[in-house]
Amino acid sequence: MANSRKGLGRFSPGSLYEGFTRSQIYRSVIRNPWPNSARTRALAVMNSVFLHLQPTRTRPEAIKITYTWGLGGISFLFFLLLTITGVMLMFYYVPTVPGAYDYMKELQGTVSFGQLMRNVHRWSAHGMVITVFLHMCRVFYTGSYRPPREFNWVVGVVLLFCTFFLSYTGYLLPWDQLSFWAVTVGANMAGATPYLGELVSLLLLGDKSVGQATLVRFYTLHVIAMPLLTALFLSVHFWRIRKDGFSRGL
Amino acid sequence: MAATRPQGTTPSRREMIDRLAEQRGQAQVSVSRRRANTVQVWPHLMIRQFIATVVITLNTLLLGVLINAPLVEIANPEKTPNPSKAPWYFLNLQELLLHMNPALAGVIIPSLALGALAAIPYIDNKPEGTGVWFYSNKGIPVFIFSFLYTLIAEIALVLIDAALPAKQWIGGLIQGVLGAPKDDGAASFQGQLLEALSGWFFPIGVIALLALMLGFLVRMIFKANKSEIVIAMFTGFVASYVLLTIIGTAFRGHSMSLLWPWALGETS
Numbered sequence: 001m002a003n004s005r006k007g008l009g010r011f012s013p014g015s016l017y018e019g020f021t022r023s024q025i026y027r028s029v030i031r032n033p034w035p036n037s038a039r040t041r042a043l044a045v046m047n048s049v050f051l052h053l054q055p056t057r058t059r060p061e062a063i064k065i066t067y068t069w070g071l072g073g074i075s076f077l078f079f080l081l082l083t084i085t086g087v088m089l090m091f092y093y094v095p096t097v098p099g100a101y102d103y104m105k106e107l108q109g110t111v112s113f114g115q116l117m118r119n120v121h122r123w124s125a126h127g128m129v130i131t132v133f134l135h136m137c138r139v140f141y142t143g144s145y146r147p148p149r150e151f152n153w154v155v156g157v158v159l160l161f162c163t164f165f166l167s168y169t170g171y172l173l174p175w176d177q178l179s180f181w182a183v184t185v186g187a188n189m190a191g192a193t194p195y196l197g198e199l200v201s202l203l204l205l206g207d208k209s210v211g212q213a214t215l216v217r218f219y220t221l222h223v224i225a226m227p228l229l230t231a232l233f234l235s236v237h238f239w240r241i242r243k244d245g246f247s248r249g250l
Numbered sequence: 251m252a253a254t255r256p257q258g259t260t261p262s263r264r265e266m267i268d269r270l271a272e273q274r275g276q277a278q279v280s281v282s283r284r285r286a287n288t289v290q291v292w293p294h295l296m297i298r299q300f301i302a303t304v305v306i307t308l309n310t311l312l313l314g315v316l317i318n319a320p321l322v323e324i325a326n327p328e329k330t331p332n333p334s335k336a337p338w339y340f341l342n343l344q345e346l347l348l349h350m351n352p353a354l355a356g357v358i359i360p361s362l363a364l365g366a367l368a369a370i371p372y373i374d375n376k377p378e379g380t381g382v383w384f385y386s387n388k389g390i391p392v393f394i395f396s397f398l399y400t401l402i403a404e405i406a407l408v409l410i411d412a413a414l415p416a417k418q419w420i421g422g423l424i425q426g427v428l429g430a431p432k433d434d435g436a437a438s439f440q441g442q443l444l445e446a447l448s449g450w451f452f453p454i455g456v457i458a459l460l461a462l463m464l465g466f467l468v469r470m471i472f473k474a475n476k477s478e479i480v481i482a483m484f485t486g487f488v489a490s491y492v493l494l495t496i497i498g499t500a501f502r503g504h505s506m507s508l509l510w511p512w513a514l515g516e517t518s
Contacts, residue, residue: 041292054295057288063295067381070302077306101324108321119314127310129339133491140370140484141393143379143477150371157368164339171337180325181334189336189343189356197353209327248381 053238055245062246067142071135075163076234078128085121086223093173095219097212100175125167132163144247152240155233162230169222172215183218184210333506341498342491348506349411351449359457363487374480388472389481395471396464396482400489403460408497412508420448461486 020026021034035044042056061067092107092114094100107114136156139145145153172183187210191201206213336344346355379385384393421444431437461483468474468482503509 035292038290041290045292051292051296054291056292057290058295059287060289060294062381063289063298065298067383070298073299074302074306077303078310081307081310098324104321108318115318116311116314119317119319120310122319123310123313123317127306136367137488141385141389141481142381142383143385144381145371145374146380147371147375147377149380150375153371154368157364160367161364167339168337174321175325176322177325177329177331178320178322180327181331182336185334185336185344186340189340189347189352192352192355193357194353211327246381 053242055242058246059248062248067248069134069138071131071138075128075131075135078124078131079230079234081124082121082128083227085117085124086227088117089121090223095173095215097215098175100173100215104174104176125170129163129167132160136160139247142247149240149244149247152237152244155237155240159230159233159237162226162233166222166226166230169218169226172210172218173222175215180210183214187214332504333502335498335502338495338499341502342494344506345408345494345498345502349407349416350453351445354450354453366483367487370480370484374477376477379477385477385481388474388478392468392472392474392478392481393485395468396485397489399464399467400460400486401493404490404493407456408508416448416452417444420444420452 021030032043032047033040035041045051045054045056089107092111093103104118107118139153139156168183168186172179187201187205190204191197193200202208204214204217205211206217335341343356343360346359349355384390424440424444424447428436428440431440464482464486465479468479472478474482500511500514501508503514
């Protein structure tokens with residue numbers, strides 16, 4: 001308090017900023033000094049809930065772009081973009097037959113930036129399938145699945161499945177000819193399961209063919225069940241990387 | 251550190267101090283040595299993450315501005331489009347569907363593929379080679395060979411099955427051996443036999459033979475060890491996934507018949 005009072009005597013933007021960073025409000029939110037030295041940069045990573053999954057130091061060869069190509073991180077970025085645009089789309093979309101299609105038309109035609117949100121959601125979904133697959137290839141061809149990282153590779157295979165299933169469940173939601181028949185083709189494949197075909201098909205579709213029950217199931221799986229499950233496996237995936245260290249250099 | 255010393259020699263005074271320090275829980279010596287070869291995550295890693303985030307987000311946004319997501323007419327269960335295609339990342343399975351029993355193509359093979367993927371680190375379980383691109387100097391030749399082998403074999407198989415469908419010649423074979431069915435019972439038996447042979451045994455045999463041959467060839471040509479054979483198998487999977495996705499997406503038209511990509515639009 002004494003400092004900020006002193007600052008009032010010779011007023012300048014700098015002193016205003018200094019006063020602000022010394023205020024109780026600022027210091028209650030940001031606990032670290034500005035990260036401009038080795039110590040304060042380490043503190044910034046360590047003390048942040050978002051950054052602390054990362055170590056404070058790492059080997060330069062582990063973060064070379066031509067080593068990882070950032071593919072895992074880009075997949076996660078797509079997951080975040082999909083979550084943000086997905087929440088926006090949920091404001092306008094209702095999973096009813098045949099109303100869902102009209103909501104799509106309305107979203108594209110009258111909602112501000114509705115078409116853009118849908119486009120970004122769509123292209124991010126394709127992007128995520130591609131980058132997850134490429135990430136798997138990168139991890140394989142650099143031998144990063146080898147012990148002690150075996151289980152994290154298995155978690156990755158589960159996440160690959162989650163990515164496919166997230167994308168597949170989202171495919172039905174527009175309720176146009178493309179989505180309806182693509183999901184029918186997929187469901188027929190699942191329905192060909194030996195001995196359990198009818199059960200699997202009923203479990204997936206909630207009915208004998210793709211209809212209202214299917215749309216509600218796919219919607220629920222797409223907007224809550226699969227994202228939560230994916231987030232759960234993602235946290236295990238990231239935590240394991242942190243614990244095992246990057247596959248190169250440490 | 252002590253671990254780098256060849257076995258059998260007496261530890262130097264320096265190593266004794268290191269070891270003593272570690273034993274007493276004062277590992278400052280080794281920590282400071284490890285630190286010398288590291289960089290700080292803030293800013294060295296985080297600047298990369300930040301730039302990647304900005305570039306990818308802007309590009310996705312740009313794509314969203316330029317190209318609209320497709321929305322065709324409302325779903326109509328009465329009107330089946332021809333061809334009806336699954337989402338593109340499943341078109342590889344839909345391609346398999348054309349050549350074998352649906353249970354095999356749509357359920358068993360993808361389940362086995364996921365299971366085999368998950369099993370890789372338990373089969374190839376030596377830590378050596380972690381963090382090295384393509385494992386050894388044989389890795390890239392094995393990769394290229396396996397990729398080309400898979401492409402050529404599968405393109406040939408797709409073309410052969412289009413020119414001379416397995417169902418057709420196996421059906422002819424059955425009739426040739428057993429004669430034309432005399433009653434309904436015989437006809438239904440021959441139908442089941444045909445499905446068992448052309449839908450199950452023949453495709454399983456071809457896949458098994460192709461995989462075994464790949465392993466055998468890689469072992470013969472490159473003197474490959476277990477890790478390099480695993481590279482060959484994984485590459486076979488990746489090549490199949492990519493190739494069959496492309497064929498399913500760009501080369502299958504009306505009734506899923508083979509077509510050139512530029513002819514797709516004319517028939518649908």
